Amino acid sequence: MxxxxxxxxxxxxxxxxxxxxxxxxxxGTGFGTAAPGAVTADDGAYVAAQQWLDTRTLDLTVHSPAMAADEHVRLLVPPDWNSRPNEPWPVLYLLHGCCDSYVSWTRSTDVEQLTGTTDVLVVMPEAGADGFYSDWWNEGAGGSPQWETFHLTELRQILERGFRASPRRAVAGLSMGGYGAMKYAETGLFRAAASFSGVLDPLSNPGGVLASLYPNALWGEPVAQRPIWVANDPTDHVDRLHGVKLFVAAGDGRPGRYDDPSRPADAVEAEVHAESVNFVDALRQAHVPVTTDFYGPGTHAWPYWQQDLHQAFPMLMRAIGARNAVGLS
Known part of the structure; x- marks a missing residue:
């Protein structure tokens, strides 16, 4: 017994x-996902575990050779995920900011509600508290962390091979993630990109935000390793964005509509505003169309980024051909 x-x-x-x-x-959401370990990226990366949090939210744990670690990814599957089990879905990557994580978009915005009638697969990958969407120089030694390889090669291949992600992709991000969105868009993998308070011209102010985060491990020292900084500065490569639908937004750091009017000015938002203006100026000099919202007073805070997401969302969805869910239009 x-x-x-x-x-x-x-x-x-x-x-x-x-x-x-x-x-x-x-x-409610068991169709059309590969079992853990069933699909791999070219370098052997694979899904080690997956957990459904609700009918649309799926958390993946990806074993990543590029990172020499297991990394997390949150997916919001389309509302028609079950009823169309063989459908390839357009994809929206949402990239988080510094000192945060892959859970931040669902924690701090209404992205689940916003996408609730749209057939788009939303991908929210971990990027480290300060990973800056880059394969790190590591004092010339290379190796992990290799965030760009993890996101654009390993994760992309896994999603396309096991989670019905199509090659119709858009990307958006805030702060550090705004940087990642424009940097990644320059690879040619994305049809549209949006930056909210993004660090878009880091070489213009190497003593600013980045200096407070790293010694020299990310891209090296700004003078001695200047070619590496140039290679990783979106403003230096705007010519690669012809044909990509673009949106850039930032406040100027003064207290705005969502702030206590007595609070001091926000130096971080003032810095990313200046960098975003530099980036947009470079785009226009290269004759690359861009939609902007430099809305004046506004700080480095979630209410503004949610506002930006809502403003950019229709353009992002049009660019990748995302449509209203069947029966929900």
Whole structure:
């Protein structure tokens, strides 16, 4: 009897594990995702675990050779995910800012509601508290962290091979993530990109935000390793953005509509505003169209980034051909 009970408990434990990681069909979102380990990227990266948090939110744990670690990714699947189990979906990457994580967009905005009637697969990857969407120089040694390789090669291949992601991609991000959005858009992998308070011209102020985050591990020293800084500065490569739909927004650091009017000016937002203006000026000199919202008073804060996301969202969806979910239009 004791052996039988142990066997029952073991089977129950296996069933519970399967429910958490694989999400059966009756959980509402079990169709069309690869089982952990079932698909790999070219370098062997794979999904080590997955957990459904609700009917649309799926958290992945990806074993990444580029990172020499397991990294997290949050997905918001389209509302029609179950009813069209063989459909490839247009993709929106949302990139988080400094000192935050992959959970920030669902924690601090209404992105789940915003996308609730649109057939788009939203991808929110971990990028480290200060990873800056780059493969780090590491004093010339290279190696991990390699955030760009993780996002644009490993994760992209896994999503396309196991999670029905199509090659119709857009990217948006805030602060550090705004930098990542424009840097990644210059690879040719994205049809549209949006930056909210983005660090878009880091070489114009190497003693600013970046100096407070790194010694020289990211791109090296700004003078001695200037070619590396240039290679990683979006403003120096705006000619690569012809044909990409673009949106850039930033406040000027003064207290705005969502702030206590007595608060001091925000030096970080003032800096990224100046860098965003530099980036837009370079775009226009290169005859690359861009939509901007330099809205004046506004600080480096989530209410403004949610406002920016809502403003950019229709353009991003048009660029990738995302449509209203069937029956929800």
């Amino acid at each position: 004791r052996r039988r009970m142990s066997a029952v408990l073991a089977l129950a434990g296996l069933a519970l594990t399967w429910m958490v990681t694989a999400a059966p069909a009756d959980a």
